[in-house]
Amino acid sequence: MEKRSVQRVFVLDKNKQPLMPCHPARARELLKKGKAAVFRYHPFTIILKDREGGDTQPIQVKIDPGSKYTGVALVADFKRGKKVIWASVIYHRGHVIKKNLDTRRGVRRSRRNRKTRYRKPRFLNRKRKEGWLPPSLISRAENILTWVKRIRRFSPVTSISMELVRFDTQKLQNPEIKGVEYQRGTLYGYEVKEYLLEKWGRKCVYCGKENVPLEIEHIVPKSKGGSDRISNLTLACHECNQKKNNQSIDEFLANNPKKLNQIKARAKGPLKDVASVNATRWYLFNQLKKEGLPIEVGTGGQTKYNREMQNYSKKHWIDAACVGESGYNVQLEPDMQVLEITAMGHGMRRICFVDKYGFPKSYRPKERTYMGYKTGDIVLANVPKGKNKGIHIGRIAIRHRPSFLLNGVGDVHPKYLTLLQKNDGYGYQIF
Structure with missing residues (x-):
């Protein structure tokens, strides 16, 4: 089996200030010697127990926004040149949001054809704010902003580069x-x-x-x-x-x-898809300006030019690394491990489920947690006996009884679980 290049591990000092990401082998050594502890599971981050501050190199977070996928790459400026040290692909859920809104609109409109309570029309008191964007597009932009802020918490980012327009x-x-x-x-x-x-x-x-x-x-x-x-x-x-x-x-x-x-x-x-990206580009750009870092912008044609001049393959994270003028001479491994981030949402606000006629058919439980766990949490399960005996890592779905459903395993008692990371609205996979 061909060995793939691994991405760097994020490092924090004892005051939770970001240091230069390190190689996974170095992270394993620090953990084994007890000099560090695991701070976060995805993206994998360690925190040093007795170190404060350290030397860092300039790091640029590069973004290739898309309608369905967004590529993100961290490029460090070493003495030997610029190199990609971490990469990810964010999968958006804008199409899911639009589908849910269409379903809700259909249910509400069906009420007007039935003998139900009179509901006054709202067409005369609705006014959208200047710069309004539909929820499906706002979701895409907010996913990117969320991860830029998270990456800044885990690594010493000094500048941002983004593809402002898909085409000139x-x-x-x-x-x-x-x-x-x-x-x-x-x-x-x-x-x-x-x-x-x-x-x-x-x-x-x-x-x-x-x-x-x-x-x-x-x-x-x-x-x-x-x-x-x-x-x-x-x-x-x-x-x-x-x-x-x-x-x-x-x-x-x-x-x-x-x-x-x-x-x-x-x-x-x-x-x-291009229209949706262009609709959010200025919103995303203005929000990124609030981070207070220098921002470089480029076009989709320039990204492709940089990628082809360096003979790199077509991938979302590679496109991100090639964004802007700084993307012309970037070193990367085409077979590098990449973190796949899927926007899952934080659940629903509806208090009940309805049938196709709009009548309630079931209600949601009021309590969303049980025994300190919540659906979607990433846990470590150490099951001592039974058909699920062994050590497993995955997401859980809670039940309001001491028997949770562990993804890919089955029923597991909460006493065998150790929380690794709370549900943050995203799914993760390394590919």
Whole structure:
């Protein structure tokens, strides 16, 4: 089995002030000698028992915000160059929030068609504040802000770098408005190509091939009056591009009207995920400014340029490391272990569950904790006997009786449990 590069361990001094992250082997040595104790399980953090202060190097937290995933990387500026020492991918739950809000709206609207109590309309007294964002988008931004603040508590961060815009619209608008050639420069083609890759799903629109070199292709050929507008560009593999040649898409797909209609509809459609990222970019930027650290910004095209110039693969955390001008010369291990962080939420505020007609069918218990534990806590279970005998680590689901459900194990008595980390609304996995 191929050995993977490990990420650094966060270190705190005895006053809980962040020190320079150390190698896992060094952390194991400190723990074994009793000079340190485990402070947090995810991300793994140790606290020194008798040390106060220490020398540190500049560390930059780099962020590649996304609609569904956000890459985060810590880059340390050593004498030998910049190196990624820790990385993670945050999985957002904006789509779950939107689905829940749609369900709630459907239940409330159904009341108006039944003989229930009269509820006065609220359409005249609703006013959204300036800069209002929907809850699904606020959730994405707040996840990122939460982890920037946590990382600052565990490591001596000196600056922040983030991808402010997914695409440089100035490099996209000129061809759309004036019909002229794209702006030339160092990033020529990278903004447009990355936009098309996101829009068309990173595969050939004609044959559906993935993981092959893709070429920019004109839906209406320039020889037949086609323009360089973004709405007239798509992606195709080399074989399909050569086969289509200077035919119009109507001629090329005359025998496949279904595919023809799909491509035409998608060419005019907006890029939903990019729109959601662009909607929150200034909110996120203004909130990060409140941290009081220098902030570097970059575009998605610049990120791709830095990544390809260094021959790195396409991964969310690698994109984060390559953000901005500082991402041009960054050392990293492509097979590095990465912490996968999944936003789970903190439960629901509803007091009862309803059926499809909107009538209550069950109620939630008032007490959310039992015997000092809460659903979602990470625990160490040392079971001395029975079918679940052994040492296990996982999350628990409490019951209001001395028999908890341990993830992947089964029923475990609370007396065999040791709390490692309280539920903080996130799930963790190292991959």
